[in-house]
Amino acid sequence: xxxxxxxxxxAATEAAGFTDVATHINTGNVRLTTAMRxxxxxxxxxxxxxxxxxxxxxxxxxxxxxxxxxVAAEAEELNAARPDLERHYLFLLKTEPAADRVAALLAKEQxxxxxxxxxxxxxxxxxxxYQQGTVDPAGVEKALGVVAxxxxxxVVTTLARKWC
Numbered sequence: 001x002x003x004x005x006x007x008x009x010x011a012a013t014e015a016a017g018f019t020d021v022a023t024h025i026n027t028g029n030v031r032l033t034t035a036m037r038x039x040x041x042x043x044x045x046x047x048x049x050x051x052x053x054x055x056x057x058x059x060x061x062x063x064x065x066x067x068x069x070x071v072a073a074e075a076e077e078l079n080a081a082r083p084d085l086e087r088h089y090l091f092l093l094k095t096e097p098a099a100d101r102v103a104a105l106l107a108k109e110q111x112x113x114x115x116x117x118x119x120x121x122x123x124x125x126x127x128x129x130y131q132q133g134t135v136d137p138a139g140v141e142k143a144l145g146v147v148a149x150x151x152x153x154x155v156v157t158t159l160a161r162k163w164c
Contacts, residue, residue, distance in 0.1 A: 004050065004053075005026070006023040006025070009023055009050070010023050010030070011053065012046075012050050012052070012053035013030055013046065013049065015049060015053070016049035017045070018032040018034050018045075018046075019032065019034070020032060024158070024159055024163075027151065028149070029159055031163045039064075042062050043060045046058075046060040059149070061092050061094050061147070061148070061149055063092065063120075065163065065164045067120075068156075068159060068160050068164055069160050071092075071121050071156060071160070072157045072160030072164075074118055074123070075088065075153055075156055075157060078116060078123050082114075085126065086126055087124075087125075087137075087152070088124070088125055088126070088153035089124040089137055089140075089151070089153075090121055090150065090151050090152070091121065091122040091124065091144070091148045091149070091150045092121060092149050092150070092151065093121065093122065093144065093146045093147070093148045094120070094148065095120065095147075096119055097117065097122075097144035097145060097146050101144050101145050102117045105122075105140065105143045105144060113125065113126050113127065114127075115140070117144075122140055122144060122148070124140055124150075137150070
């Protein structure tokens with residue numbers, strides 16, 4: 001199993017020239033400051049630094065503070081609308097998925113599991129009986145055809161409160 005400890009993540013981020021670096025437990029989430037304005041350039045710089053430090057590719061997905069704040073607010077809204085939720089995973093996507101991929105994933109929904117895609121985030125909402133549902137949380141990234149990382153509701157909302 002490949003591991004990239006938070007101390008190594010912080011060191012690699014700083015070595016790449018980013019400042020005000022902070023990590024959140026061992027989630028792989030990093031807060032940083034940079035003069036770069038291009039999300040693609042930031043991701044590329046971080047991926048190069050992480051690959052050098054870790055010895056393997058580390059796909060990187062960047063959300064700025066306003067985007068993270070919005071993602072957390074949407075997550076809270078979706079949670080409030082579904083008091084029966086047992087699990088809420090957020091798939092943070094490198095790019096927006098193609099409409100046909102989203103439609104195919106949404107076609108698998110049923111009462112126990114729902115997917116809501118908003119921009120570069122797919123919310124997987126799992127209610128009672130989700131173990132027998134048709135949406136496979138582990139297969140969301142593949143189904144959407146984009147690079148993704150997932151976090152649970154608590155991590156995303158905690159990060160937004162802490163860093164935004």
